[in-house]
Amino acid sequence: MSETTVAVLGTGLMGAPMARNLLDAGFGVRAWNRSRSKAEPLAEHGALVFDTPSEAVAGADVVITMLSDGPATSDVLFNQDVAGAMKPGAIVVDMGSIKPAEAKDHAERLAQNSLLYIDAPVSGGTRGAEEGSLAIMAGGEASVFEAAEPVLQAMGRPVHVGPSGSGQLAKLCNQVIVAITIGCVAEAMLLMERNGGDPAKLRDALKGGFADSTILQQHGERMTTGNFVPGGLSRLQVKDLDNALEVMAQANLRLPMAELTRERFDRLVSELDGGELDHSALYLELLDINGLRAES
Amino acid sequence: MSETTVAVLGTGLMGAPMARNLLDAGFGVRAWNRSRSKAEPLAEHGALVFDTPSEAVAGADVVITMLSDGPATSDVLFNQDVAGAMKPGAIVVDMGSIKPAEAKDHAERLAQNSLLYIDAPVSGGTRGAEEGSLAIMAGGEASVFEAAEPVLQAMGRPVHVGPSGSGQLAKLCNQVIVAITIGCVAEAMLLMERNGGDPAKLRDALKGGFADSTILQQHGERMTTGNFVPGGLSRLQVKDLDNALEVMAQANLRLPMAELTRERFDRLVSELDGGELDHSALYLELLDINGLRAES
Numbered sequence: 001m002s003e004t005t006v007a008v009l010g011t012g013l014m015g016a017p018m019a020r021n022l023l024d025a026g027f028g029v030r031a032w033n034r035s036r037s038k039a040e041p042l043a044e045h046g047a048l049v050f051d052t053p054s055e056a057v058a059g060a061d062v063v064i065t066m067l068s069d070g071p072a073t074s075d076v077l078f079n080q081d082v083a084g085a086m087k088p089g090a091i092v093v094d095m096g097s098i099k100p101a102e103a104k105d106h107a108e109r110l111a112q113n114s115l116l117y118i119d120a121p122v123s124g125g126t127r128g129a130e131e132g133s134l135a136i137m138a139g140g141e142a143s144v145f146e147a148a149e150p151v152l153q154a155m156g157r158p159v160h161v162g163p164s165g166s167g168q169l170a171k172l173c174n175q176v177i178v179a180i181t182i183g184c185v186a187e188a189m190l191l192m193e194r195n196g197g198d199p200a201k202l203r204d205a206l207k208g209g210f211a212d213s214t215i216l217q218q219h220g221e222r223m224t225t226g227n228f229v230p231g232g233l234s235r236l237q238v239k240d241l242d243n244a245l246e247v248m249a250q251a252n253l254r255l256p257m258a259e260l261t262r263e264r265f266d267r268l269v270s271e272l273d274g275g276e277l278d279h280s281a282l283y284l285e286l287l288d289i290n291g292l293r294a295e296s
Numbered sequence: 297m298s299e300t301t302v303a304v305l306g307t308g309l310m311g312a313p314m315a316r317n318l319l320d321a322g323f324g325v326r327a328w329n330r331s332r333s334k335a336e337p338l339a340e341h342g343a344l345v346f347d348t349p350s351e352a353v354a355g356a357d358v359v360i361t362m363l364s365d366g367p368a369t370s371d372v373l374f375n376q377d378v379a380g381a382m383k384p385g386a387i388v389v390d391m392g393s394i395k396p397a398e399a400k401d402h403a404e405r406l407a408q409n410s411l412l413y414i415d416a417p418v419s420g421g422t423r424g425a426e427e428g429s430l431a432i433m434a435g436g437e438a439s440v441f442e443a444a445e446p447v448l449q450a451m452g453r454p455v456h457v458g459p460s461g462s463g464q465l466a467k468l469c470n471q472v473i474v475a476i477t478i479g480c481v482a483e484a485m486l487l488m489e490r491n492g493g494d495p496a497k498l499r500d501a502l503k504g505g506f507a508d509s510t511i512l513q514q515h516g517e518r519m520t521t522g523n524f525v526p527g528g529l530s531r532l533q534v535k536d537l538d539n540a541l542e543v544m545a546q547a548n549l550r551l552p553m554a555e556l557t558r559e560r561f562d563r564l565v566s567e568l569d570g571g572e573l574d575h576s577a578l579y580l581e582l583l584d585i586n587g588l589r590a591e592s
Contacts, residue, residue, distance in 0.1 A: 100491070123505035135505025137498075159501035162493055169493050170501050173484035177507035180483070180553070184476035187551040188469035191540060194547055195396070197458055197465050202433075205455035205466050209419030209431025210528075211473035213509040232506075244487060251490050253586045255483040257476070260556055290549045 005030065006151055007060035009053050009076055010096065011039045013230070014122070015066035017129040018095070018155045020045060024132075025154035032056035054085035062151050063092045069239065070098035077106060088114040091148050095136070097121045097236070099243050100165035100172070103139065107164040116144045119164060120152060121171035123178070125232050127218075132156060137174065139166030172247060175240035178232075179261045179279065181215045186283040188216075189223045190290070199224045219280035228277040228284075235275035237265045301326065302447055303356035305349050305372055306392065307335045309526070310418070311362035313425040314391070314451045316341060320428075321450035328352035350381035357383075358447050361390045365535065366398035373402060379409045387412040387444050391432070393532070395539050396461035396468070399435065403460040412440045415460060416448060417467035419474070421527050423514075428452060433470065435462030468543060471536035474528075475557045475575065477511045482579040484512075485519045486586070495520040515576035524573040524580075531571035533561045 005028040008019040012033065019042050022029050029047040032055070033039040039049045050056040053076050057063045063086060067073045073096055077083050086092075092110055094103065094117070103119035110117045118140030128134040134156030138145050145160040152158035161170045188211075192202045203220050206212050222228060241262035248255055261282075268285040269275040277284075287293065301324040304315045308329065315338050318325050325343040328351070329335040335345045346352040349372050353359045359382060363369045369392055373379050382388075388406055390399065390413070399415035406413045414436030424430040430452030434441050441456040448454035457466045484507075488498045499516050502508050518524060537558035544551055557578075564581040565571040573580075583589065 123502065123507060125506060128505070133504060135502055135508070137501040157504055159497065159503075161497040161501050166493055169488060169491050170498050173488050173493075173498055174502055174505060174507040176484050176487060177477075177480045177502070177512065180480035181473075181477055181507070181509070183553045184473045184480075187476070187554050188472050190549070191472060191544060191551065192465060192469050194549060195465050195543060197462055197469075201455065201457040202466050202469055205433040205457050206419065206431055206470055206473070207455075208429060208453055209424065209470060210421060210510050211419060211470040211477070212431070213477070214506050216473065247491055248487060253486070253490060255487065256560070256582075256585065257479045257553065257556065258483050260553065264552070286552075289552065 004028070004062065004151065005060045007032070007057040007063045008066065009056060009063065009082070010066035011042060012066070013126050014129045016042065017126065018064070018066065019047060021132040021154050022151065023047060027151065027154065030056045030060055052080065054081045057082050057086050059087060061090055062148055063090060065092065065094045065096055067096045069096070070102035073098055074102065074106065078109065083110060083113045083115060086113070086115055089116065091116040091118065091144055093148050093151070094119050095122055097171050097240060098168060100168040100247060103168045104165040107140065116141070116147070117164065118144050118148055119167040120148070120158065121167055122156065123171070123174045124156065128156060135174070137161050137167040137170035139168065139170070140164050169247070172240060172244040175237065176244050176255065176258045178215065179237050179241055179265065180257050181213060182219055182279055182282050183261050183264065185216050185220045186223055186286045189220055189283065190286055193224070222278060222280040223283040228281040230276065231278035231280070233275065234265055234277050234279045234281055235269050237279050238262065238269055241265065300324070300358065300447065301356045303328070303353040303359045304362065305352060305359065305378070306362035307338060308362070309422050310425045312338065313422065314360070314362065315343060317428040317450050318447065319343060323447065323450065326352045326356055348376065350377045353378050353382050355383060357386055358444055359386060359388045361388065361392055363392045365392070366394035369394055370398065370402065374405065379406060379411060382409075382411055384410040385412065387414065387440055389444050389447070390415050391418055393417045393467050393536060394464060396464040396543060399464045400461040403436065412437070412443070413460065414440050414444055415463040416444070416454065417463055418452060419467070419470045420452065424452060431470070433457055433463040433466035435464065435466070436460050465543070468536060468540040471533065472540050472551065472554045474511065475533050475537055475561065476553050477509060478515055478575055478578050479557050479560065481512050481516045482519055482582045485516055485579065486582055489520070518574060518576040519579040524577040526572070527574035527576070529571065530561055530573050530575045530577055531565050533575045534558065534565055537561065
């Protein structure tokens with residue numbers, strides 16, 4: 001058993017399996033979730049479950065936040081007194097997806113409380129969280145990254161990409177690629193289907209070639225079987241793409257494909273009621289603009 | 297040594313290494329290229345090199361065409377009397393990228409000469425051709441595919457996707473994915489670079505996550521190092537995307553991301569003189585629309 005204690009704040013679709021992997025790796029886990037019912041099942045696996053985040057972080061060496069966005073994370077850290085309840089020198093590892101500027105702000109404010117911080121958002125979805133195979137993009141001081149690395153390795157493959165905020169910047173790059181790749185896989189699936197081809201054979205044939213990707217194999221299959229149980233939520237793609245475009249707009253730069261993809265995810269969410277569907281449901285938006293109805 | 301003799305018509309960037317792999321696998325190879333100088337080096341490895349395609353195909357069991365487009369292939373097959381010079385029952389394996397309708401037409405015309413045909417375009421680029429690891433998408437009769445399969449296996453990983461034309465349809469799907477994925481990797485590289493991040497660390501961090509792909513690793517590196525030696529030519533992306541959009545337009549359907557990507561590759565070729573560059577040079581077009589000059 002490790003002597004390192006980890007608090008996990010936010011045990012939803014991603015946080016819960018991540019906490020499970022920490023428990024399996026021998027870490028002591030103290031869990032909190034706004035809806036306590038989502039944290040309760042972790043107790044069976046040895047986690048301590050708390051009613052407030054400040055109770056959960058007491059004595060923890062590492063505090064993982066896995067919350068919906070920057071304001072939610074900031075609220076928990078600073079308004080619900082997590083920062084005040086942590087032991088000096090402990091590390092906040094923010095694994096949620098927030099803006100790079102918010103991550104830098106959190107790093108500065110926590111430093112004033114003698115607390116350390118890395119931003120370490122993830123890619124790989126619920127499957128990656130369950131398998132402990134998440135891509136983890138970490139920004140912050142190298143020494144803090146190294147201190148947190150054994151904890152991160154229990155959940156996936158951490159890479160230190162640069163100073164505070166860099167992890168979130170890398171995550172935005174990740175999301176730009178993921179969102180647009182979903183869009184192009186959707187177009188390929190439609191092109192194949194509407195001309196009498198078999199999308200399953202297509203995915204097999206493309207394995208190992210330049211067009212191959214996890215998204216082609218996993219999300220491509222979701223599109224043709226109509227399985228849009230999340231996974232990654234469509235509405236979060238809009239948030240992530242907005243954040244990427246905002247970072248670029250601040251530098252007077254444009255990302256035309258991200259812009260188009262952002263518009264289409266927004267349409268999926270706002271007009272087609274797809275916000276709670278897996279992001280592979282962008283296929284439904286493609287069907288819709290082509291006057292085709294989803295067959296399910 | 298196999299007793300199967302293979303004629304290879306078109307020994308350019310792709311065809312030459314494919315012929316090498318056939319020789320290494322023990323097939324007898326008879327080679328022809330319009331510029332004979334590109335076929336000559338194969339003679340050192342045991343190929344017979346001919347001045348005309350009809351001489352090259354004499355006695356061959358399998359005739360591979362690897363030419364620039366449908367009209368070039370049709371010209372060689374029917375105007376330069378390849379069809380007339382082949383032995384009855386031999387198989388034409390068209391591994392170039394042509395339109396699905398052209399592939400169906402070739403199949404029908406060759407059948408009238410008692411010749412067999414599969415369309416079997418590839419993905420994987422010059423590297424895949426050299427390594428014998430091409431994704432090979434084959435359309436045609438199952439029995440013809442099976443007869444040609446040992447030859448195809450010497451060059452990569454063949455998958456039978458359906459009747460004549462299906463291989464070319466799959467290749468169009470492949471190209472839609474490849475072209476758009478290049479575009480999104482370009483946007484991610486620019487987003488990372490312009491905000492002080494390190495694209496090499498980004499590529500490392502994204503390994504194994506949803507954003508990962510051969511294009512991220514290979515073409516992403518080309519973008520940040522400015523190495524646009526082909527590989528896959530930008531001008532061929534315009535041709536392939538045009539073919540994909542044409543197939544869809546015939547069904548009154550739209551692929552909005554393929555349309556945007558087609559416009560941008562066209563601009564790279566027609567305004568930025570990038571037609572002979574690797575398709576990863578779409579990054580230069582992204583720099584250009586952002587008023588940034590390529591630094592090389």
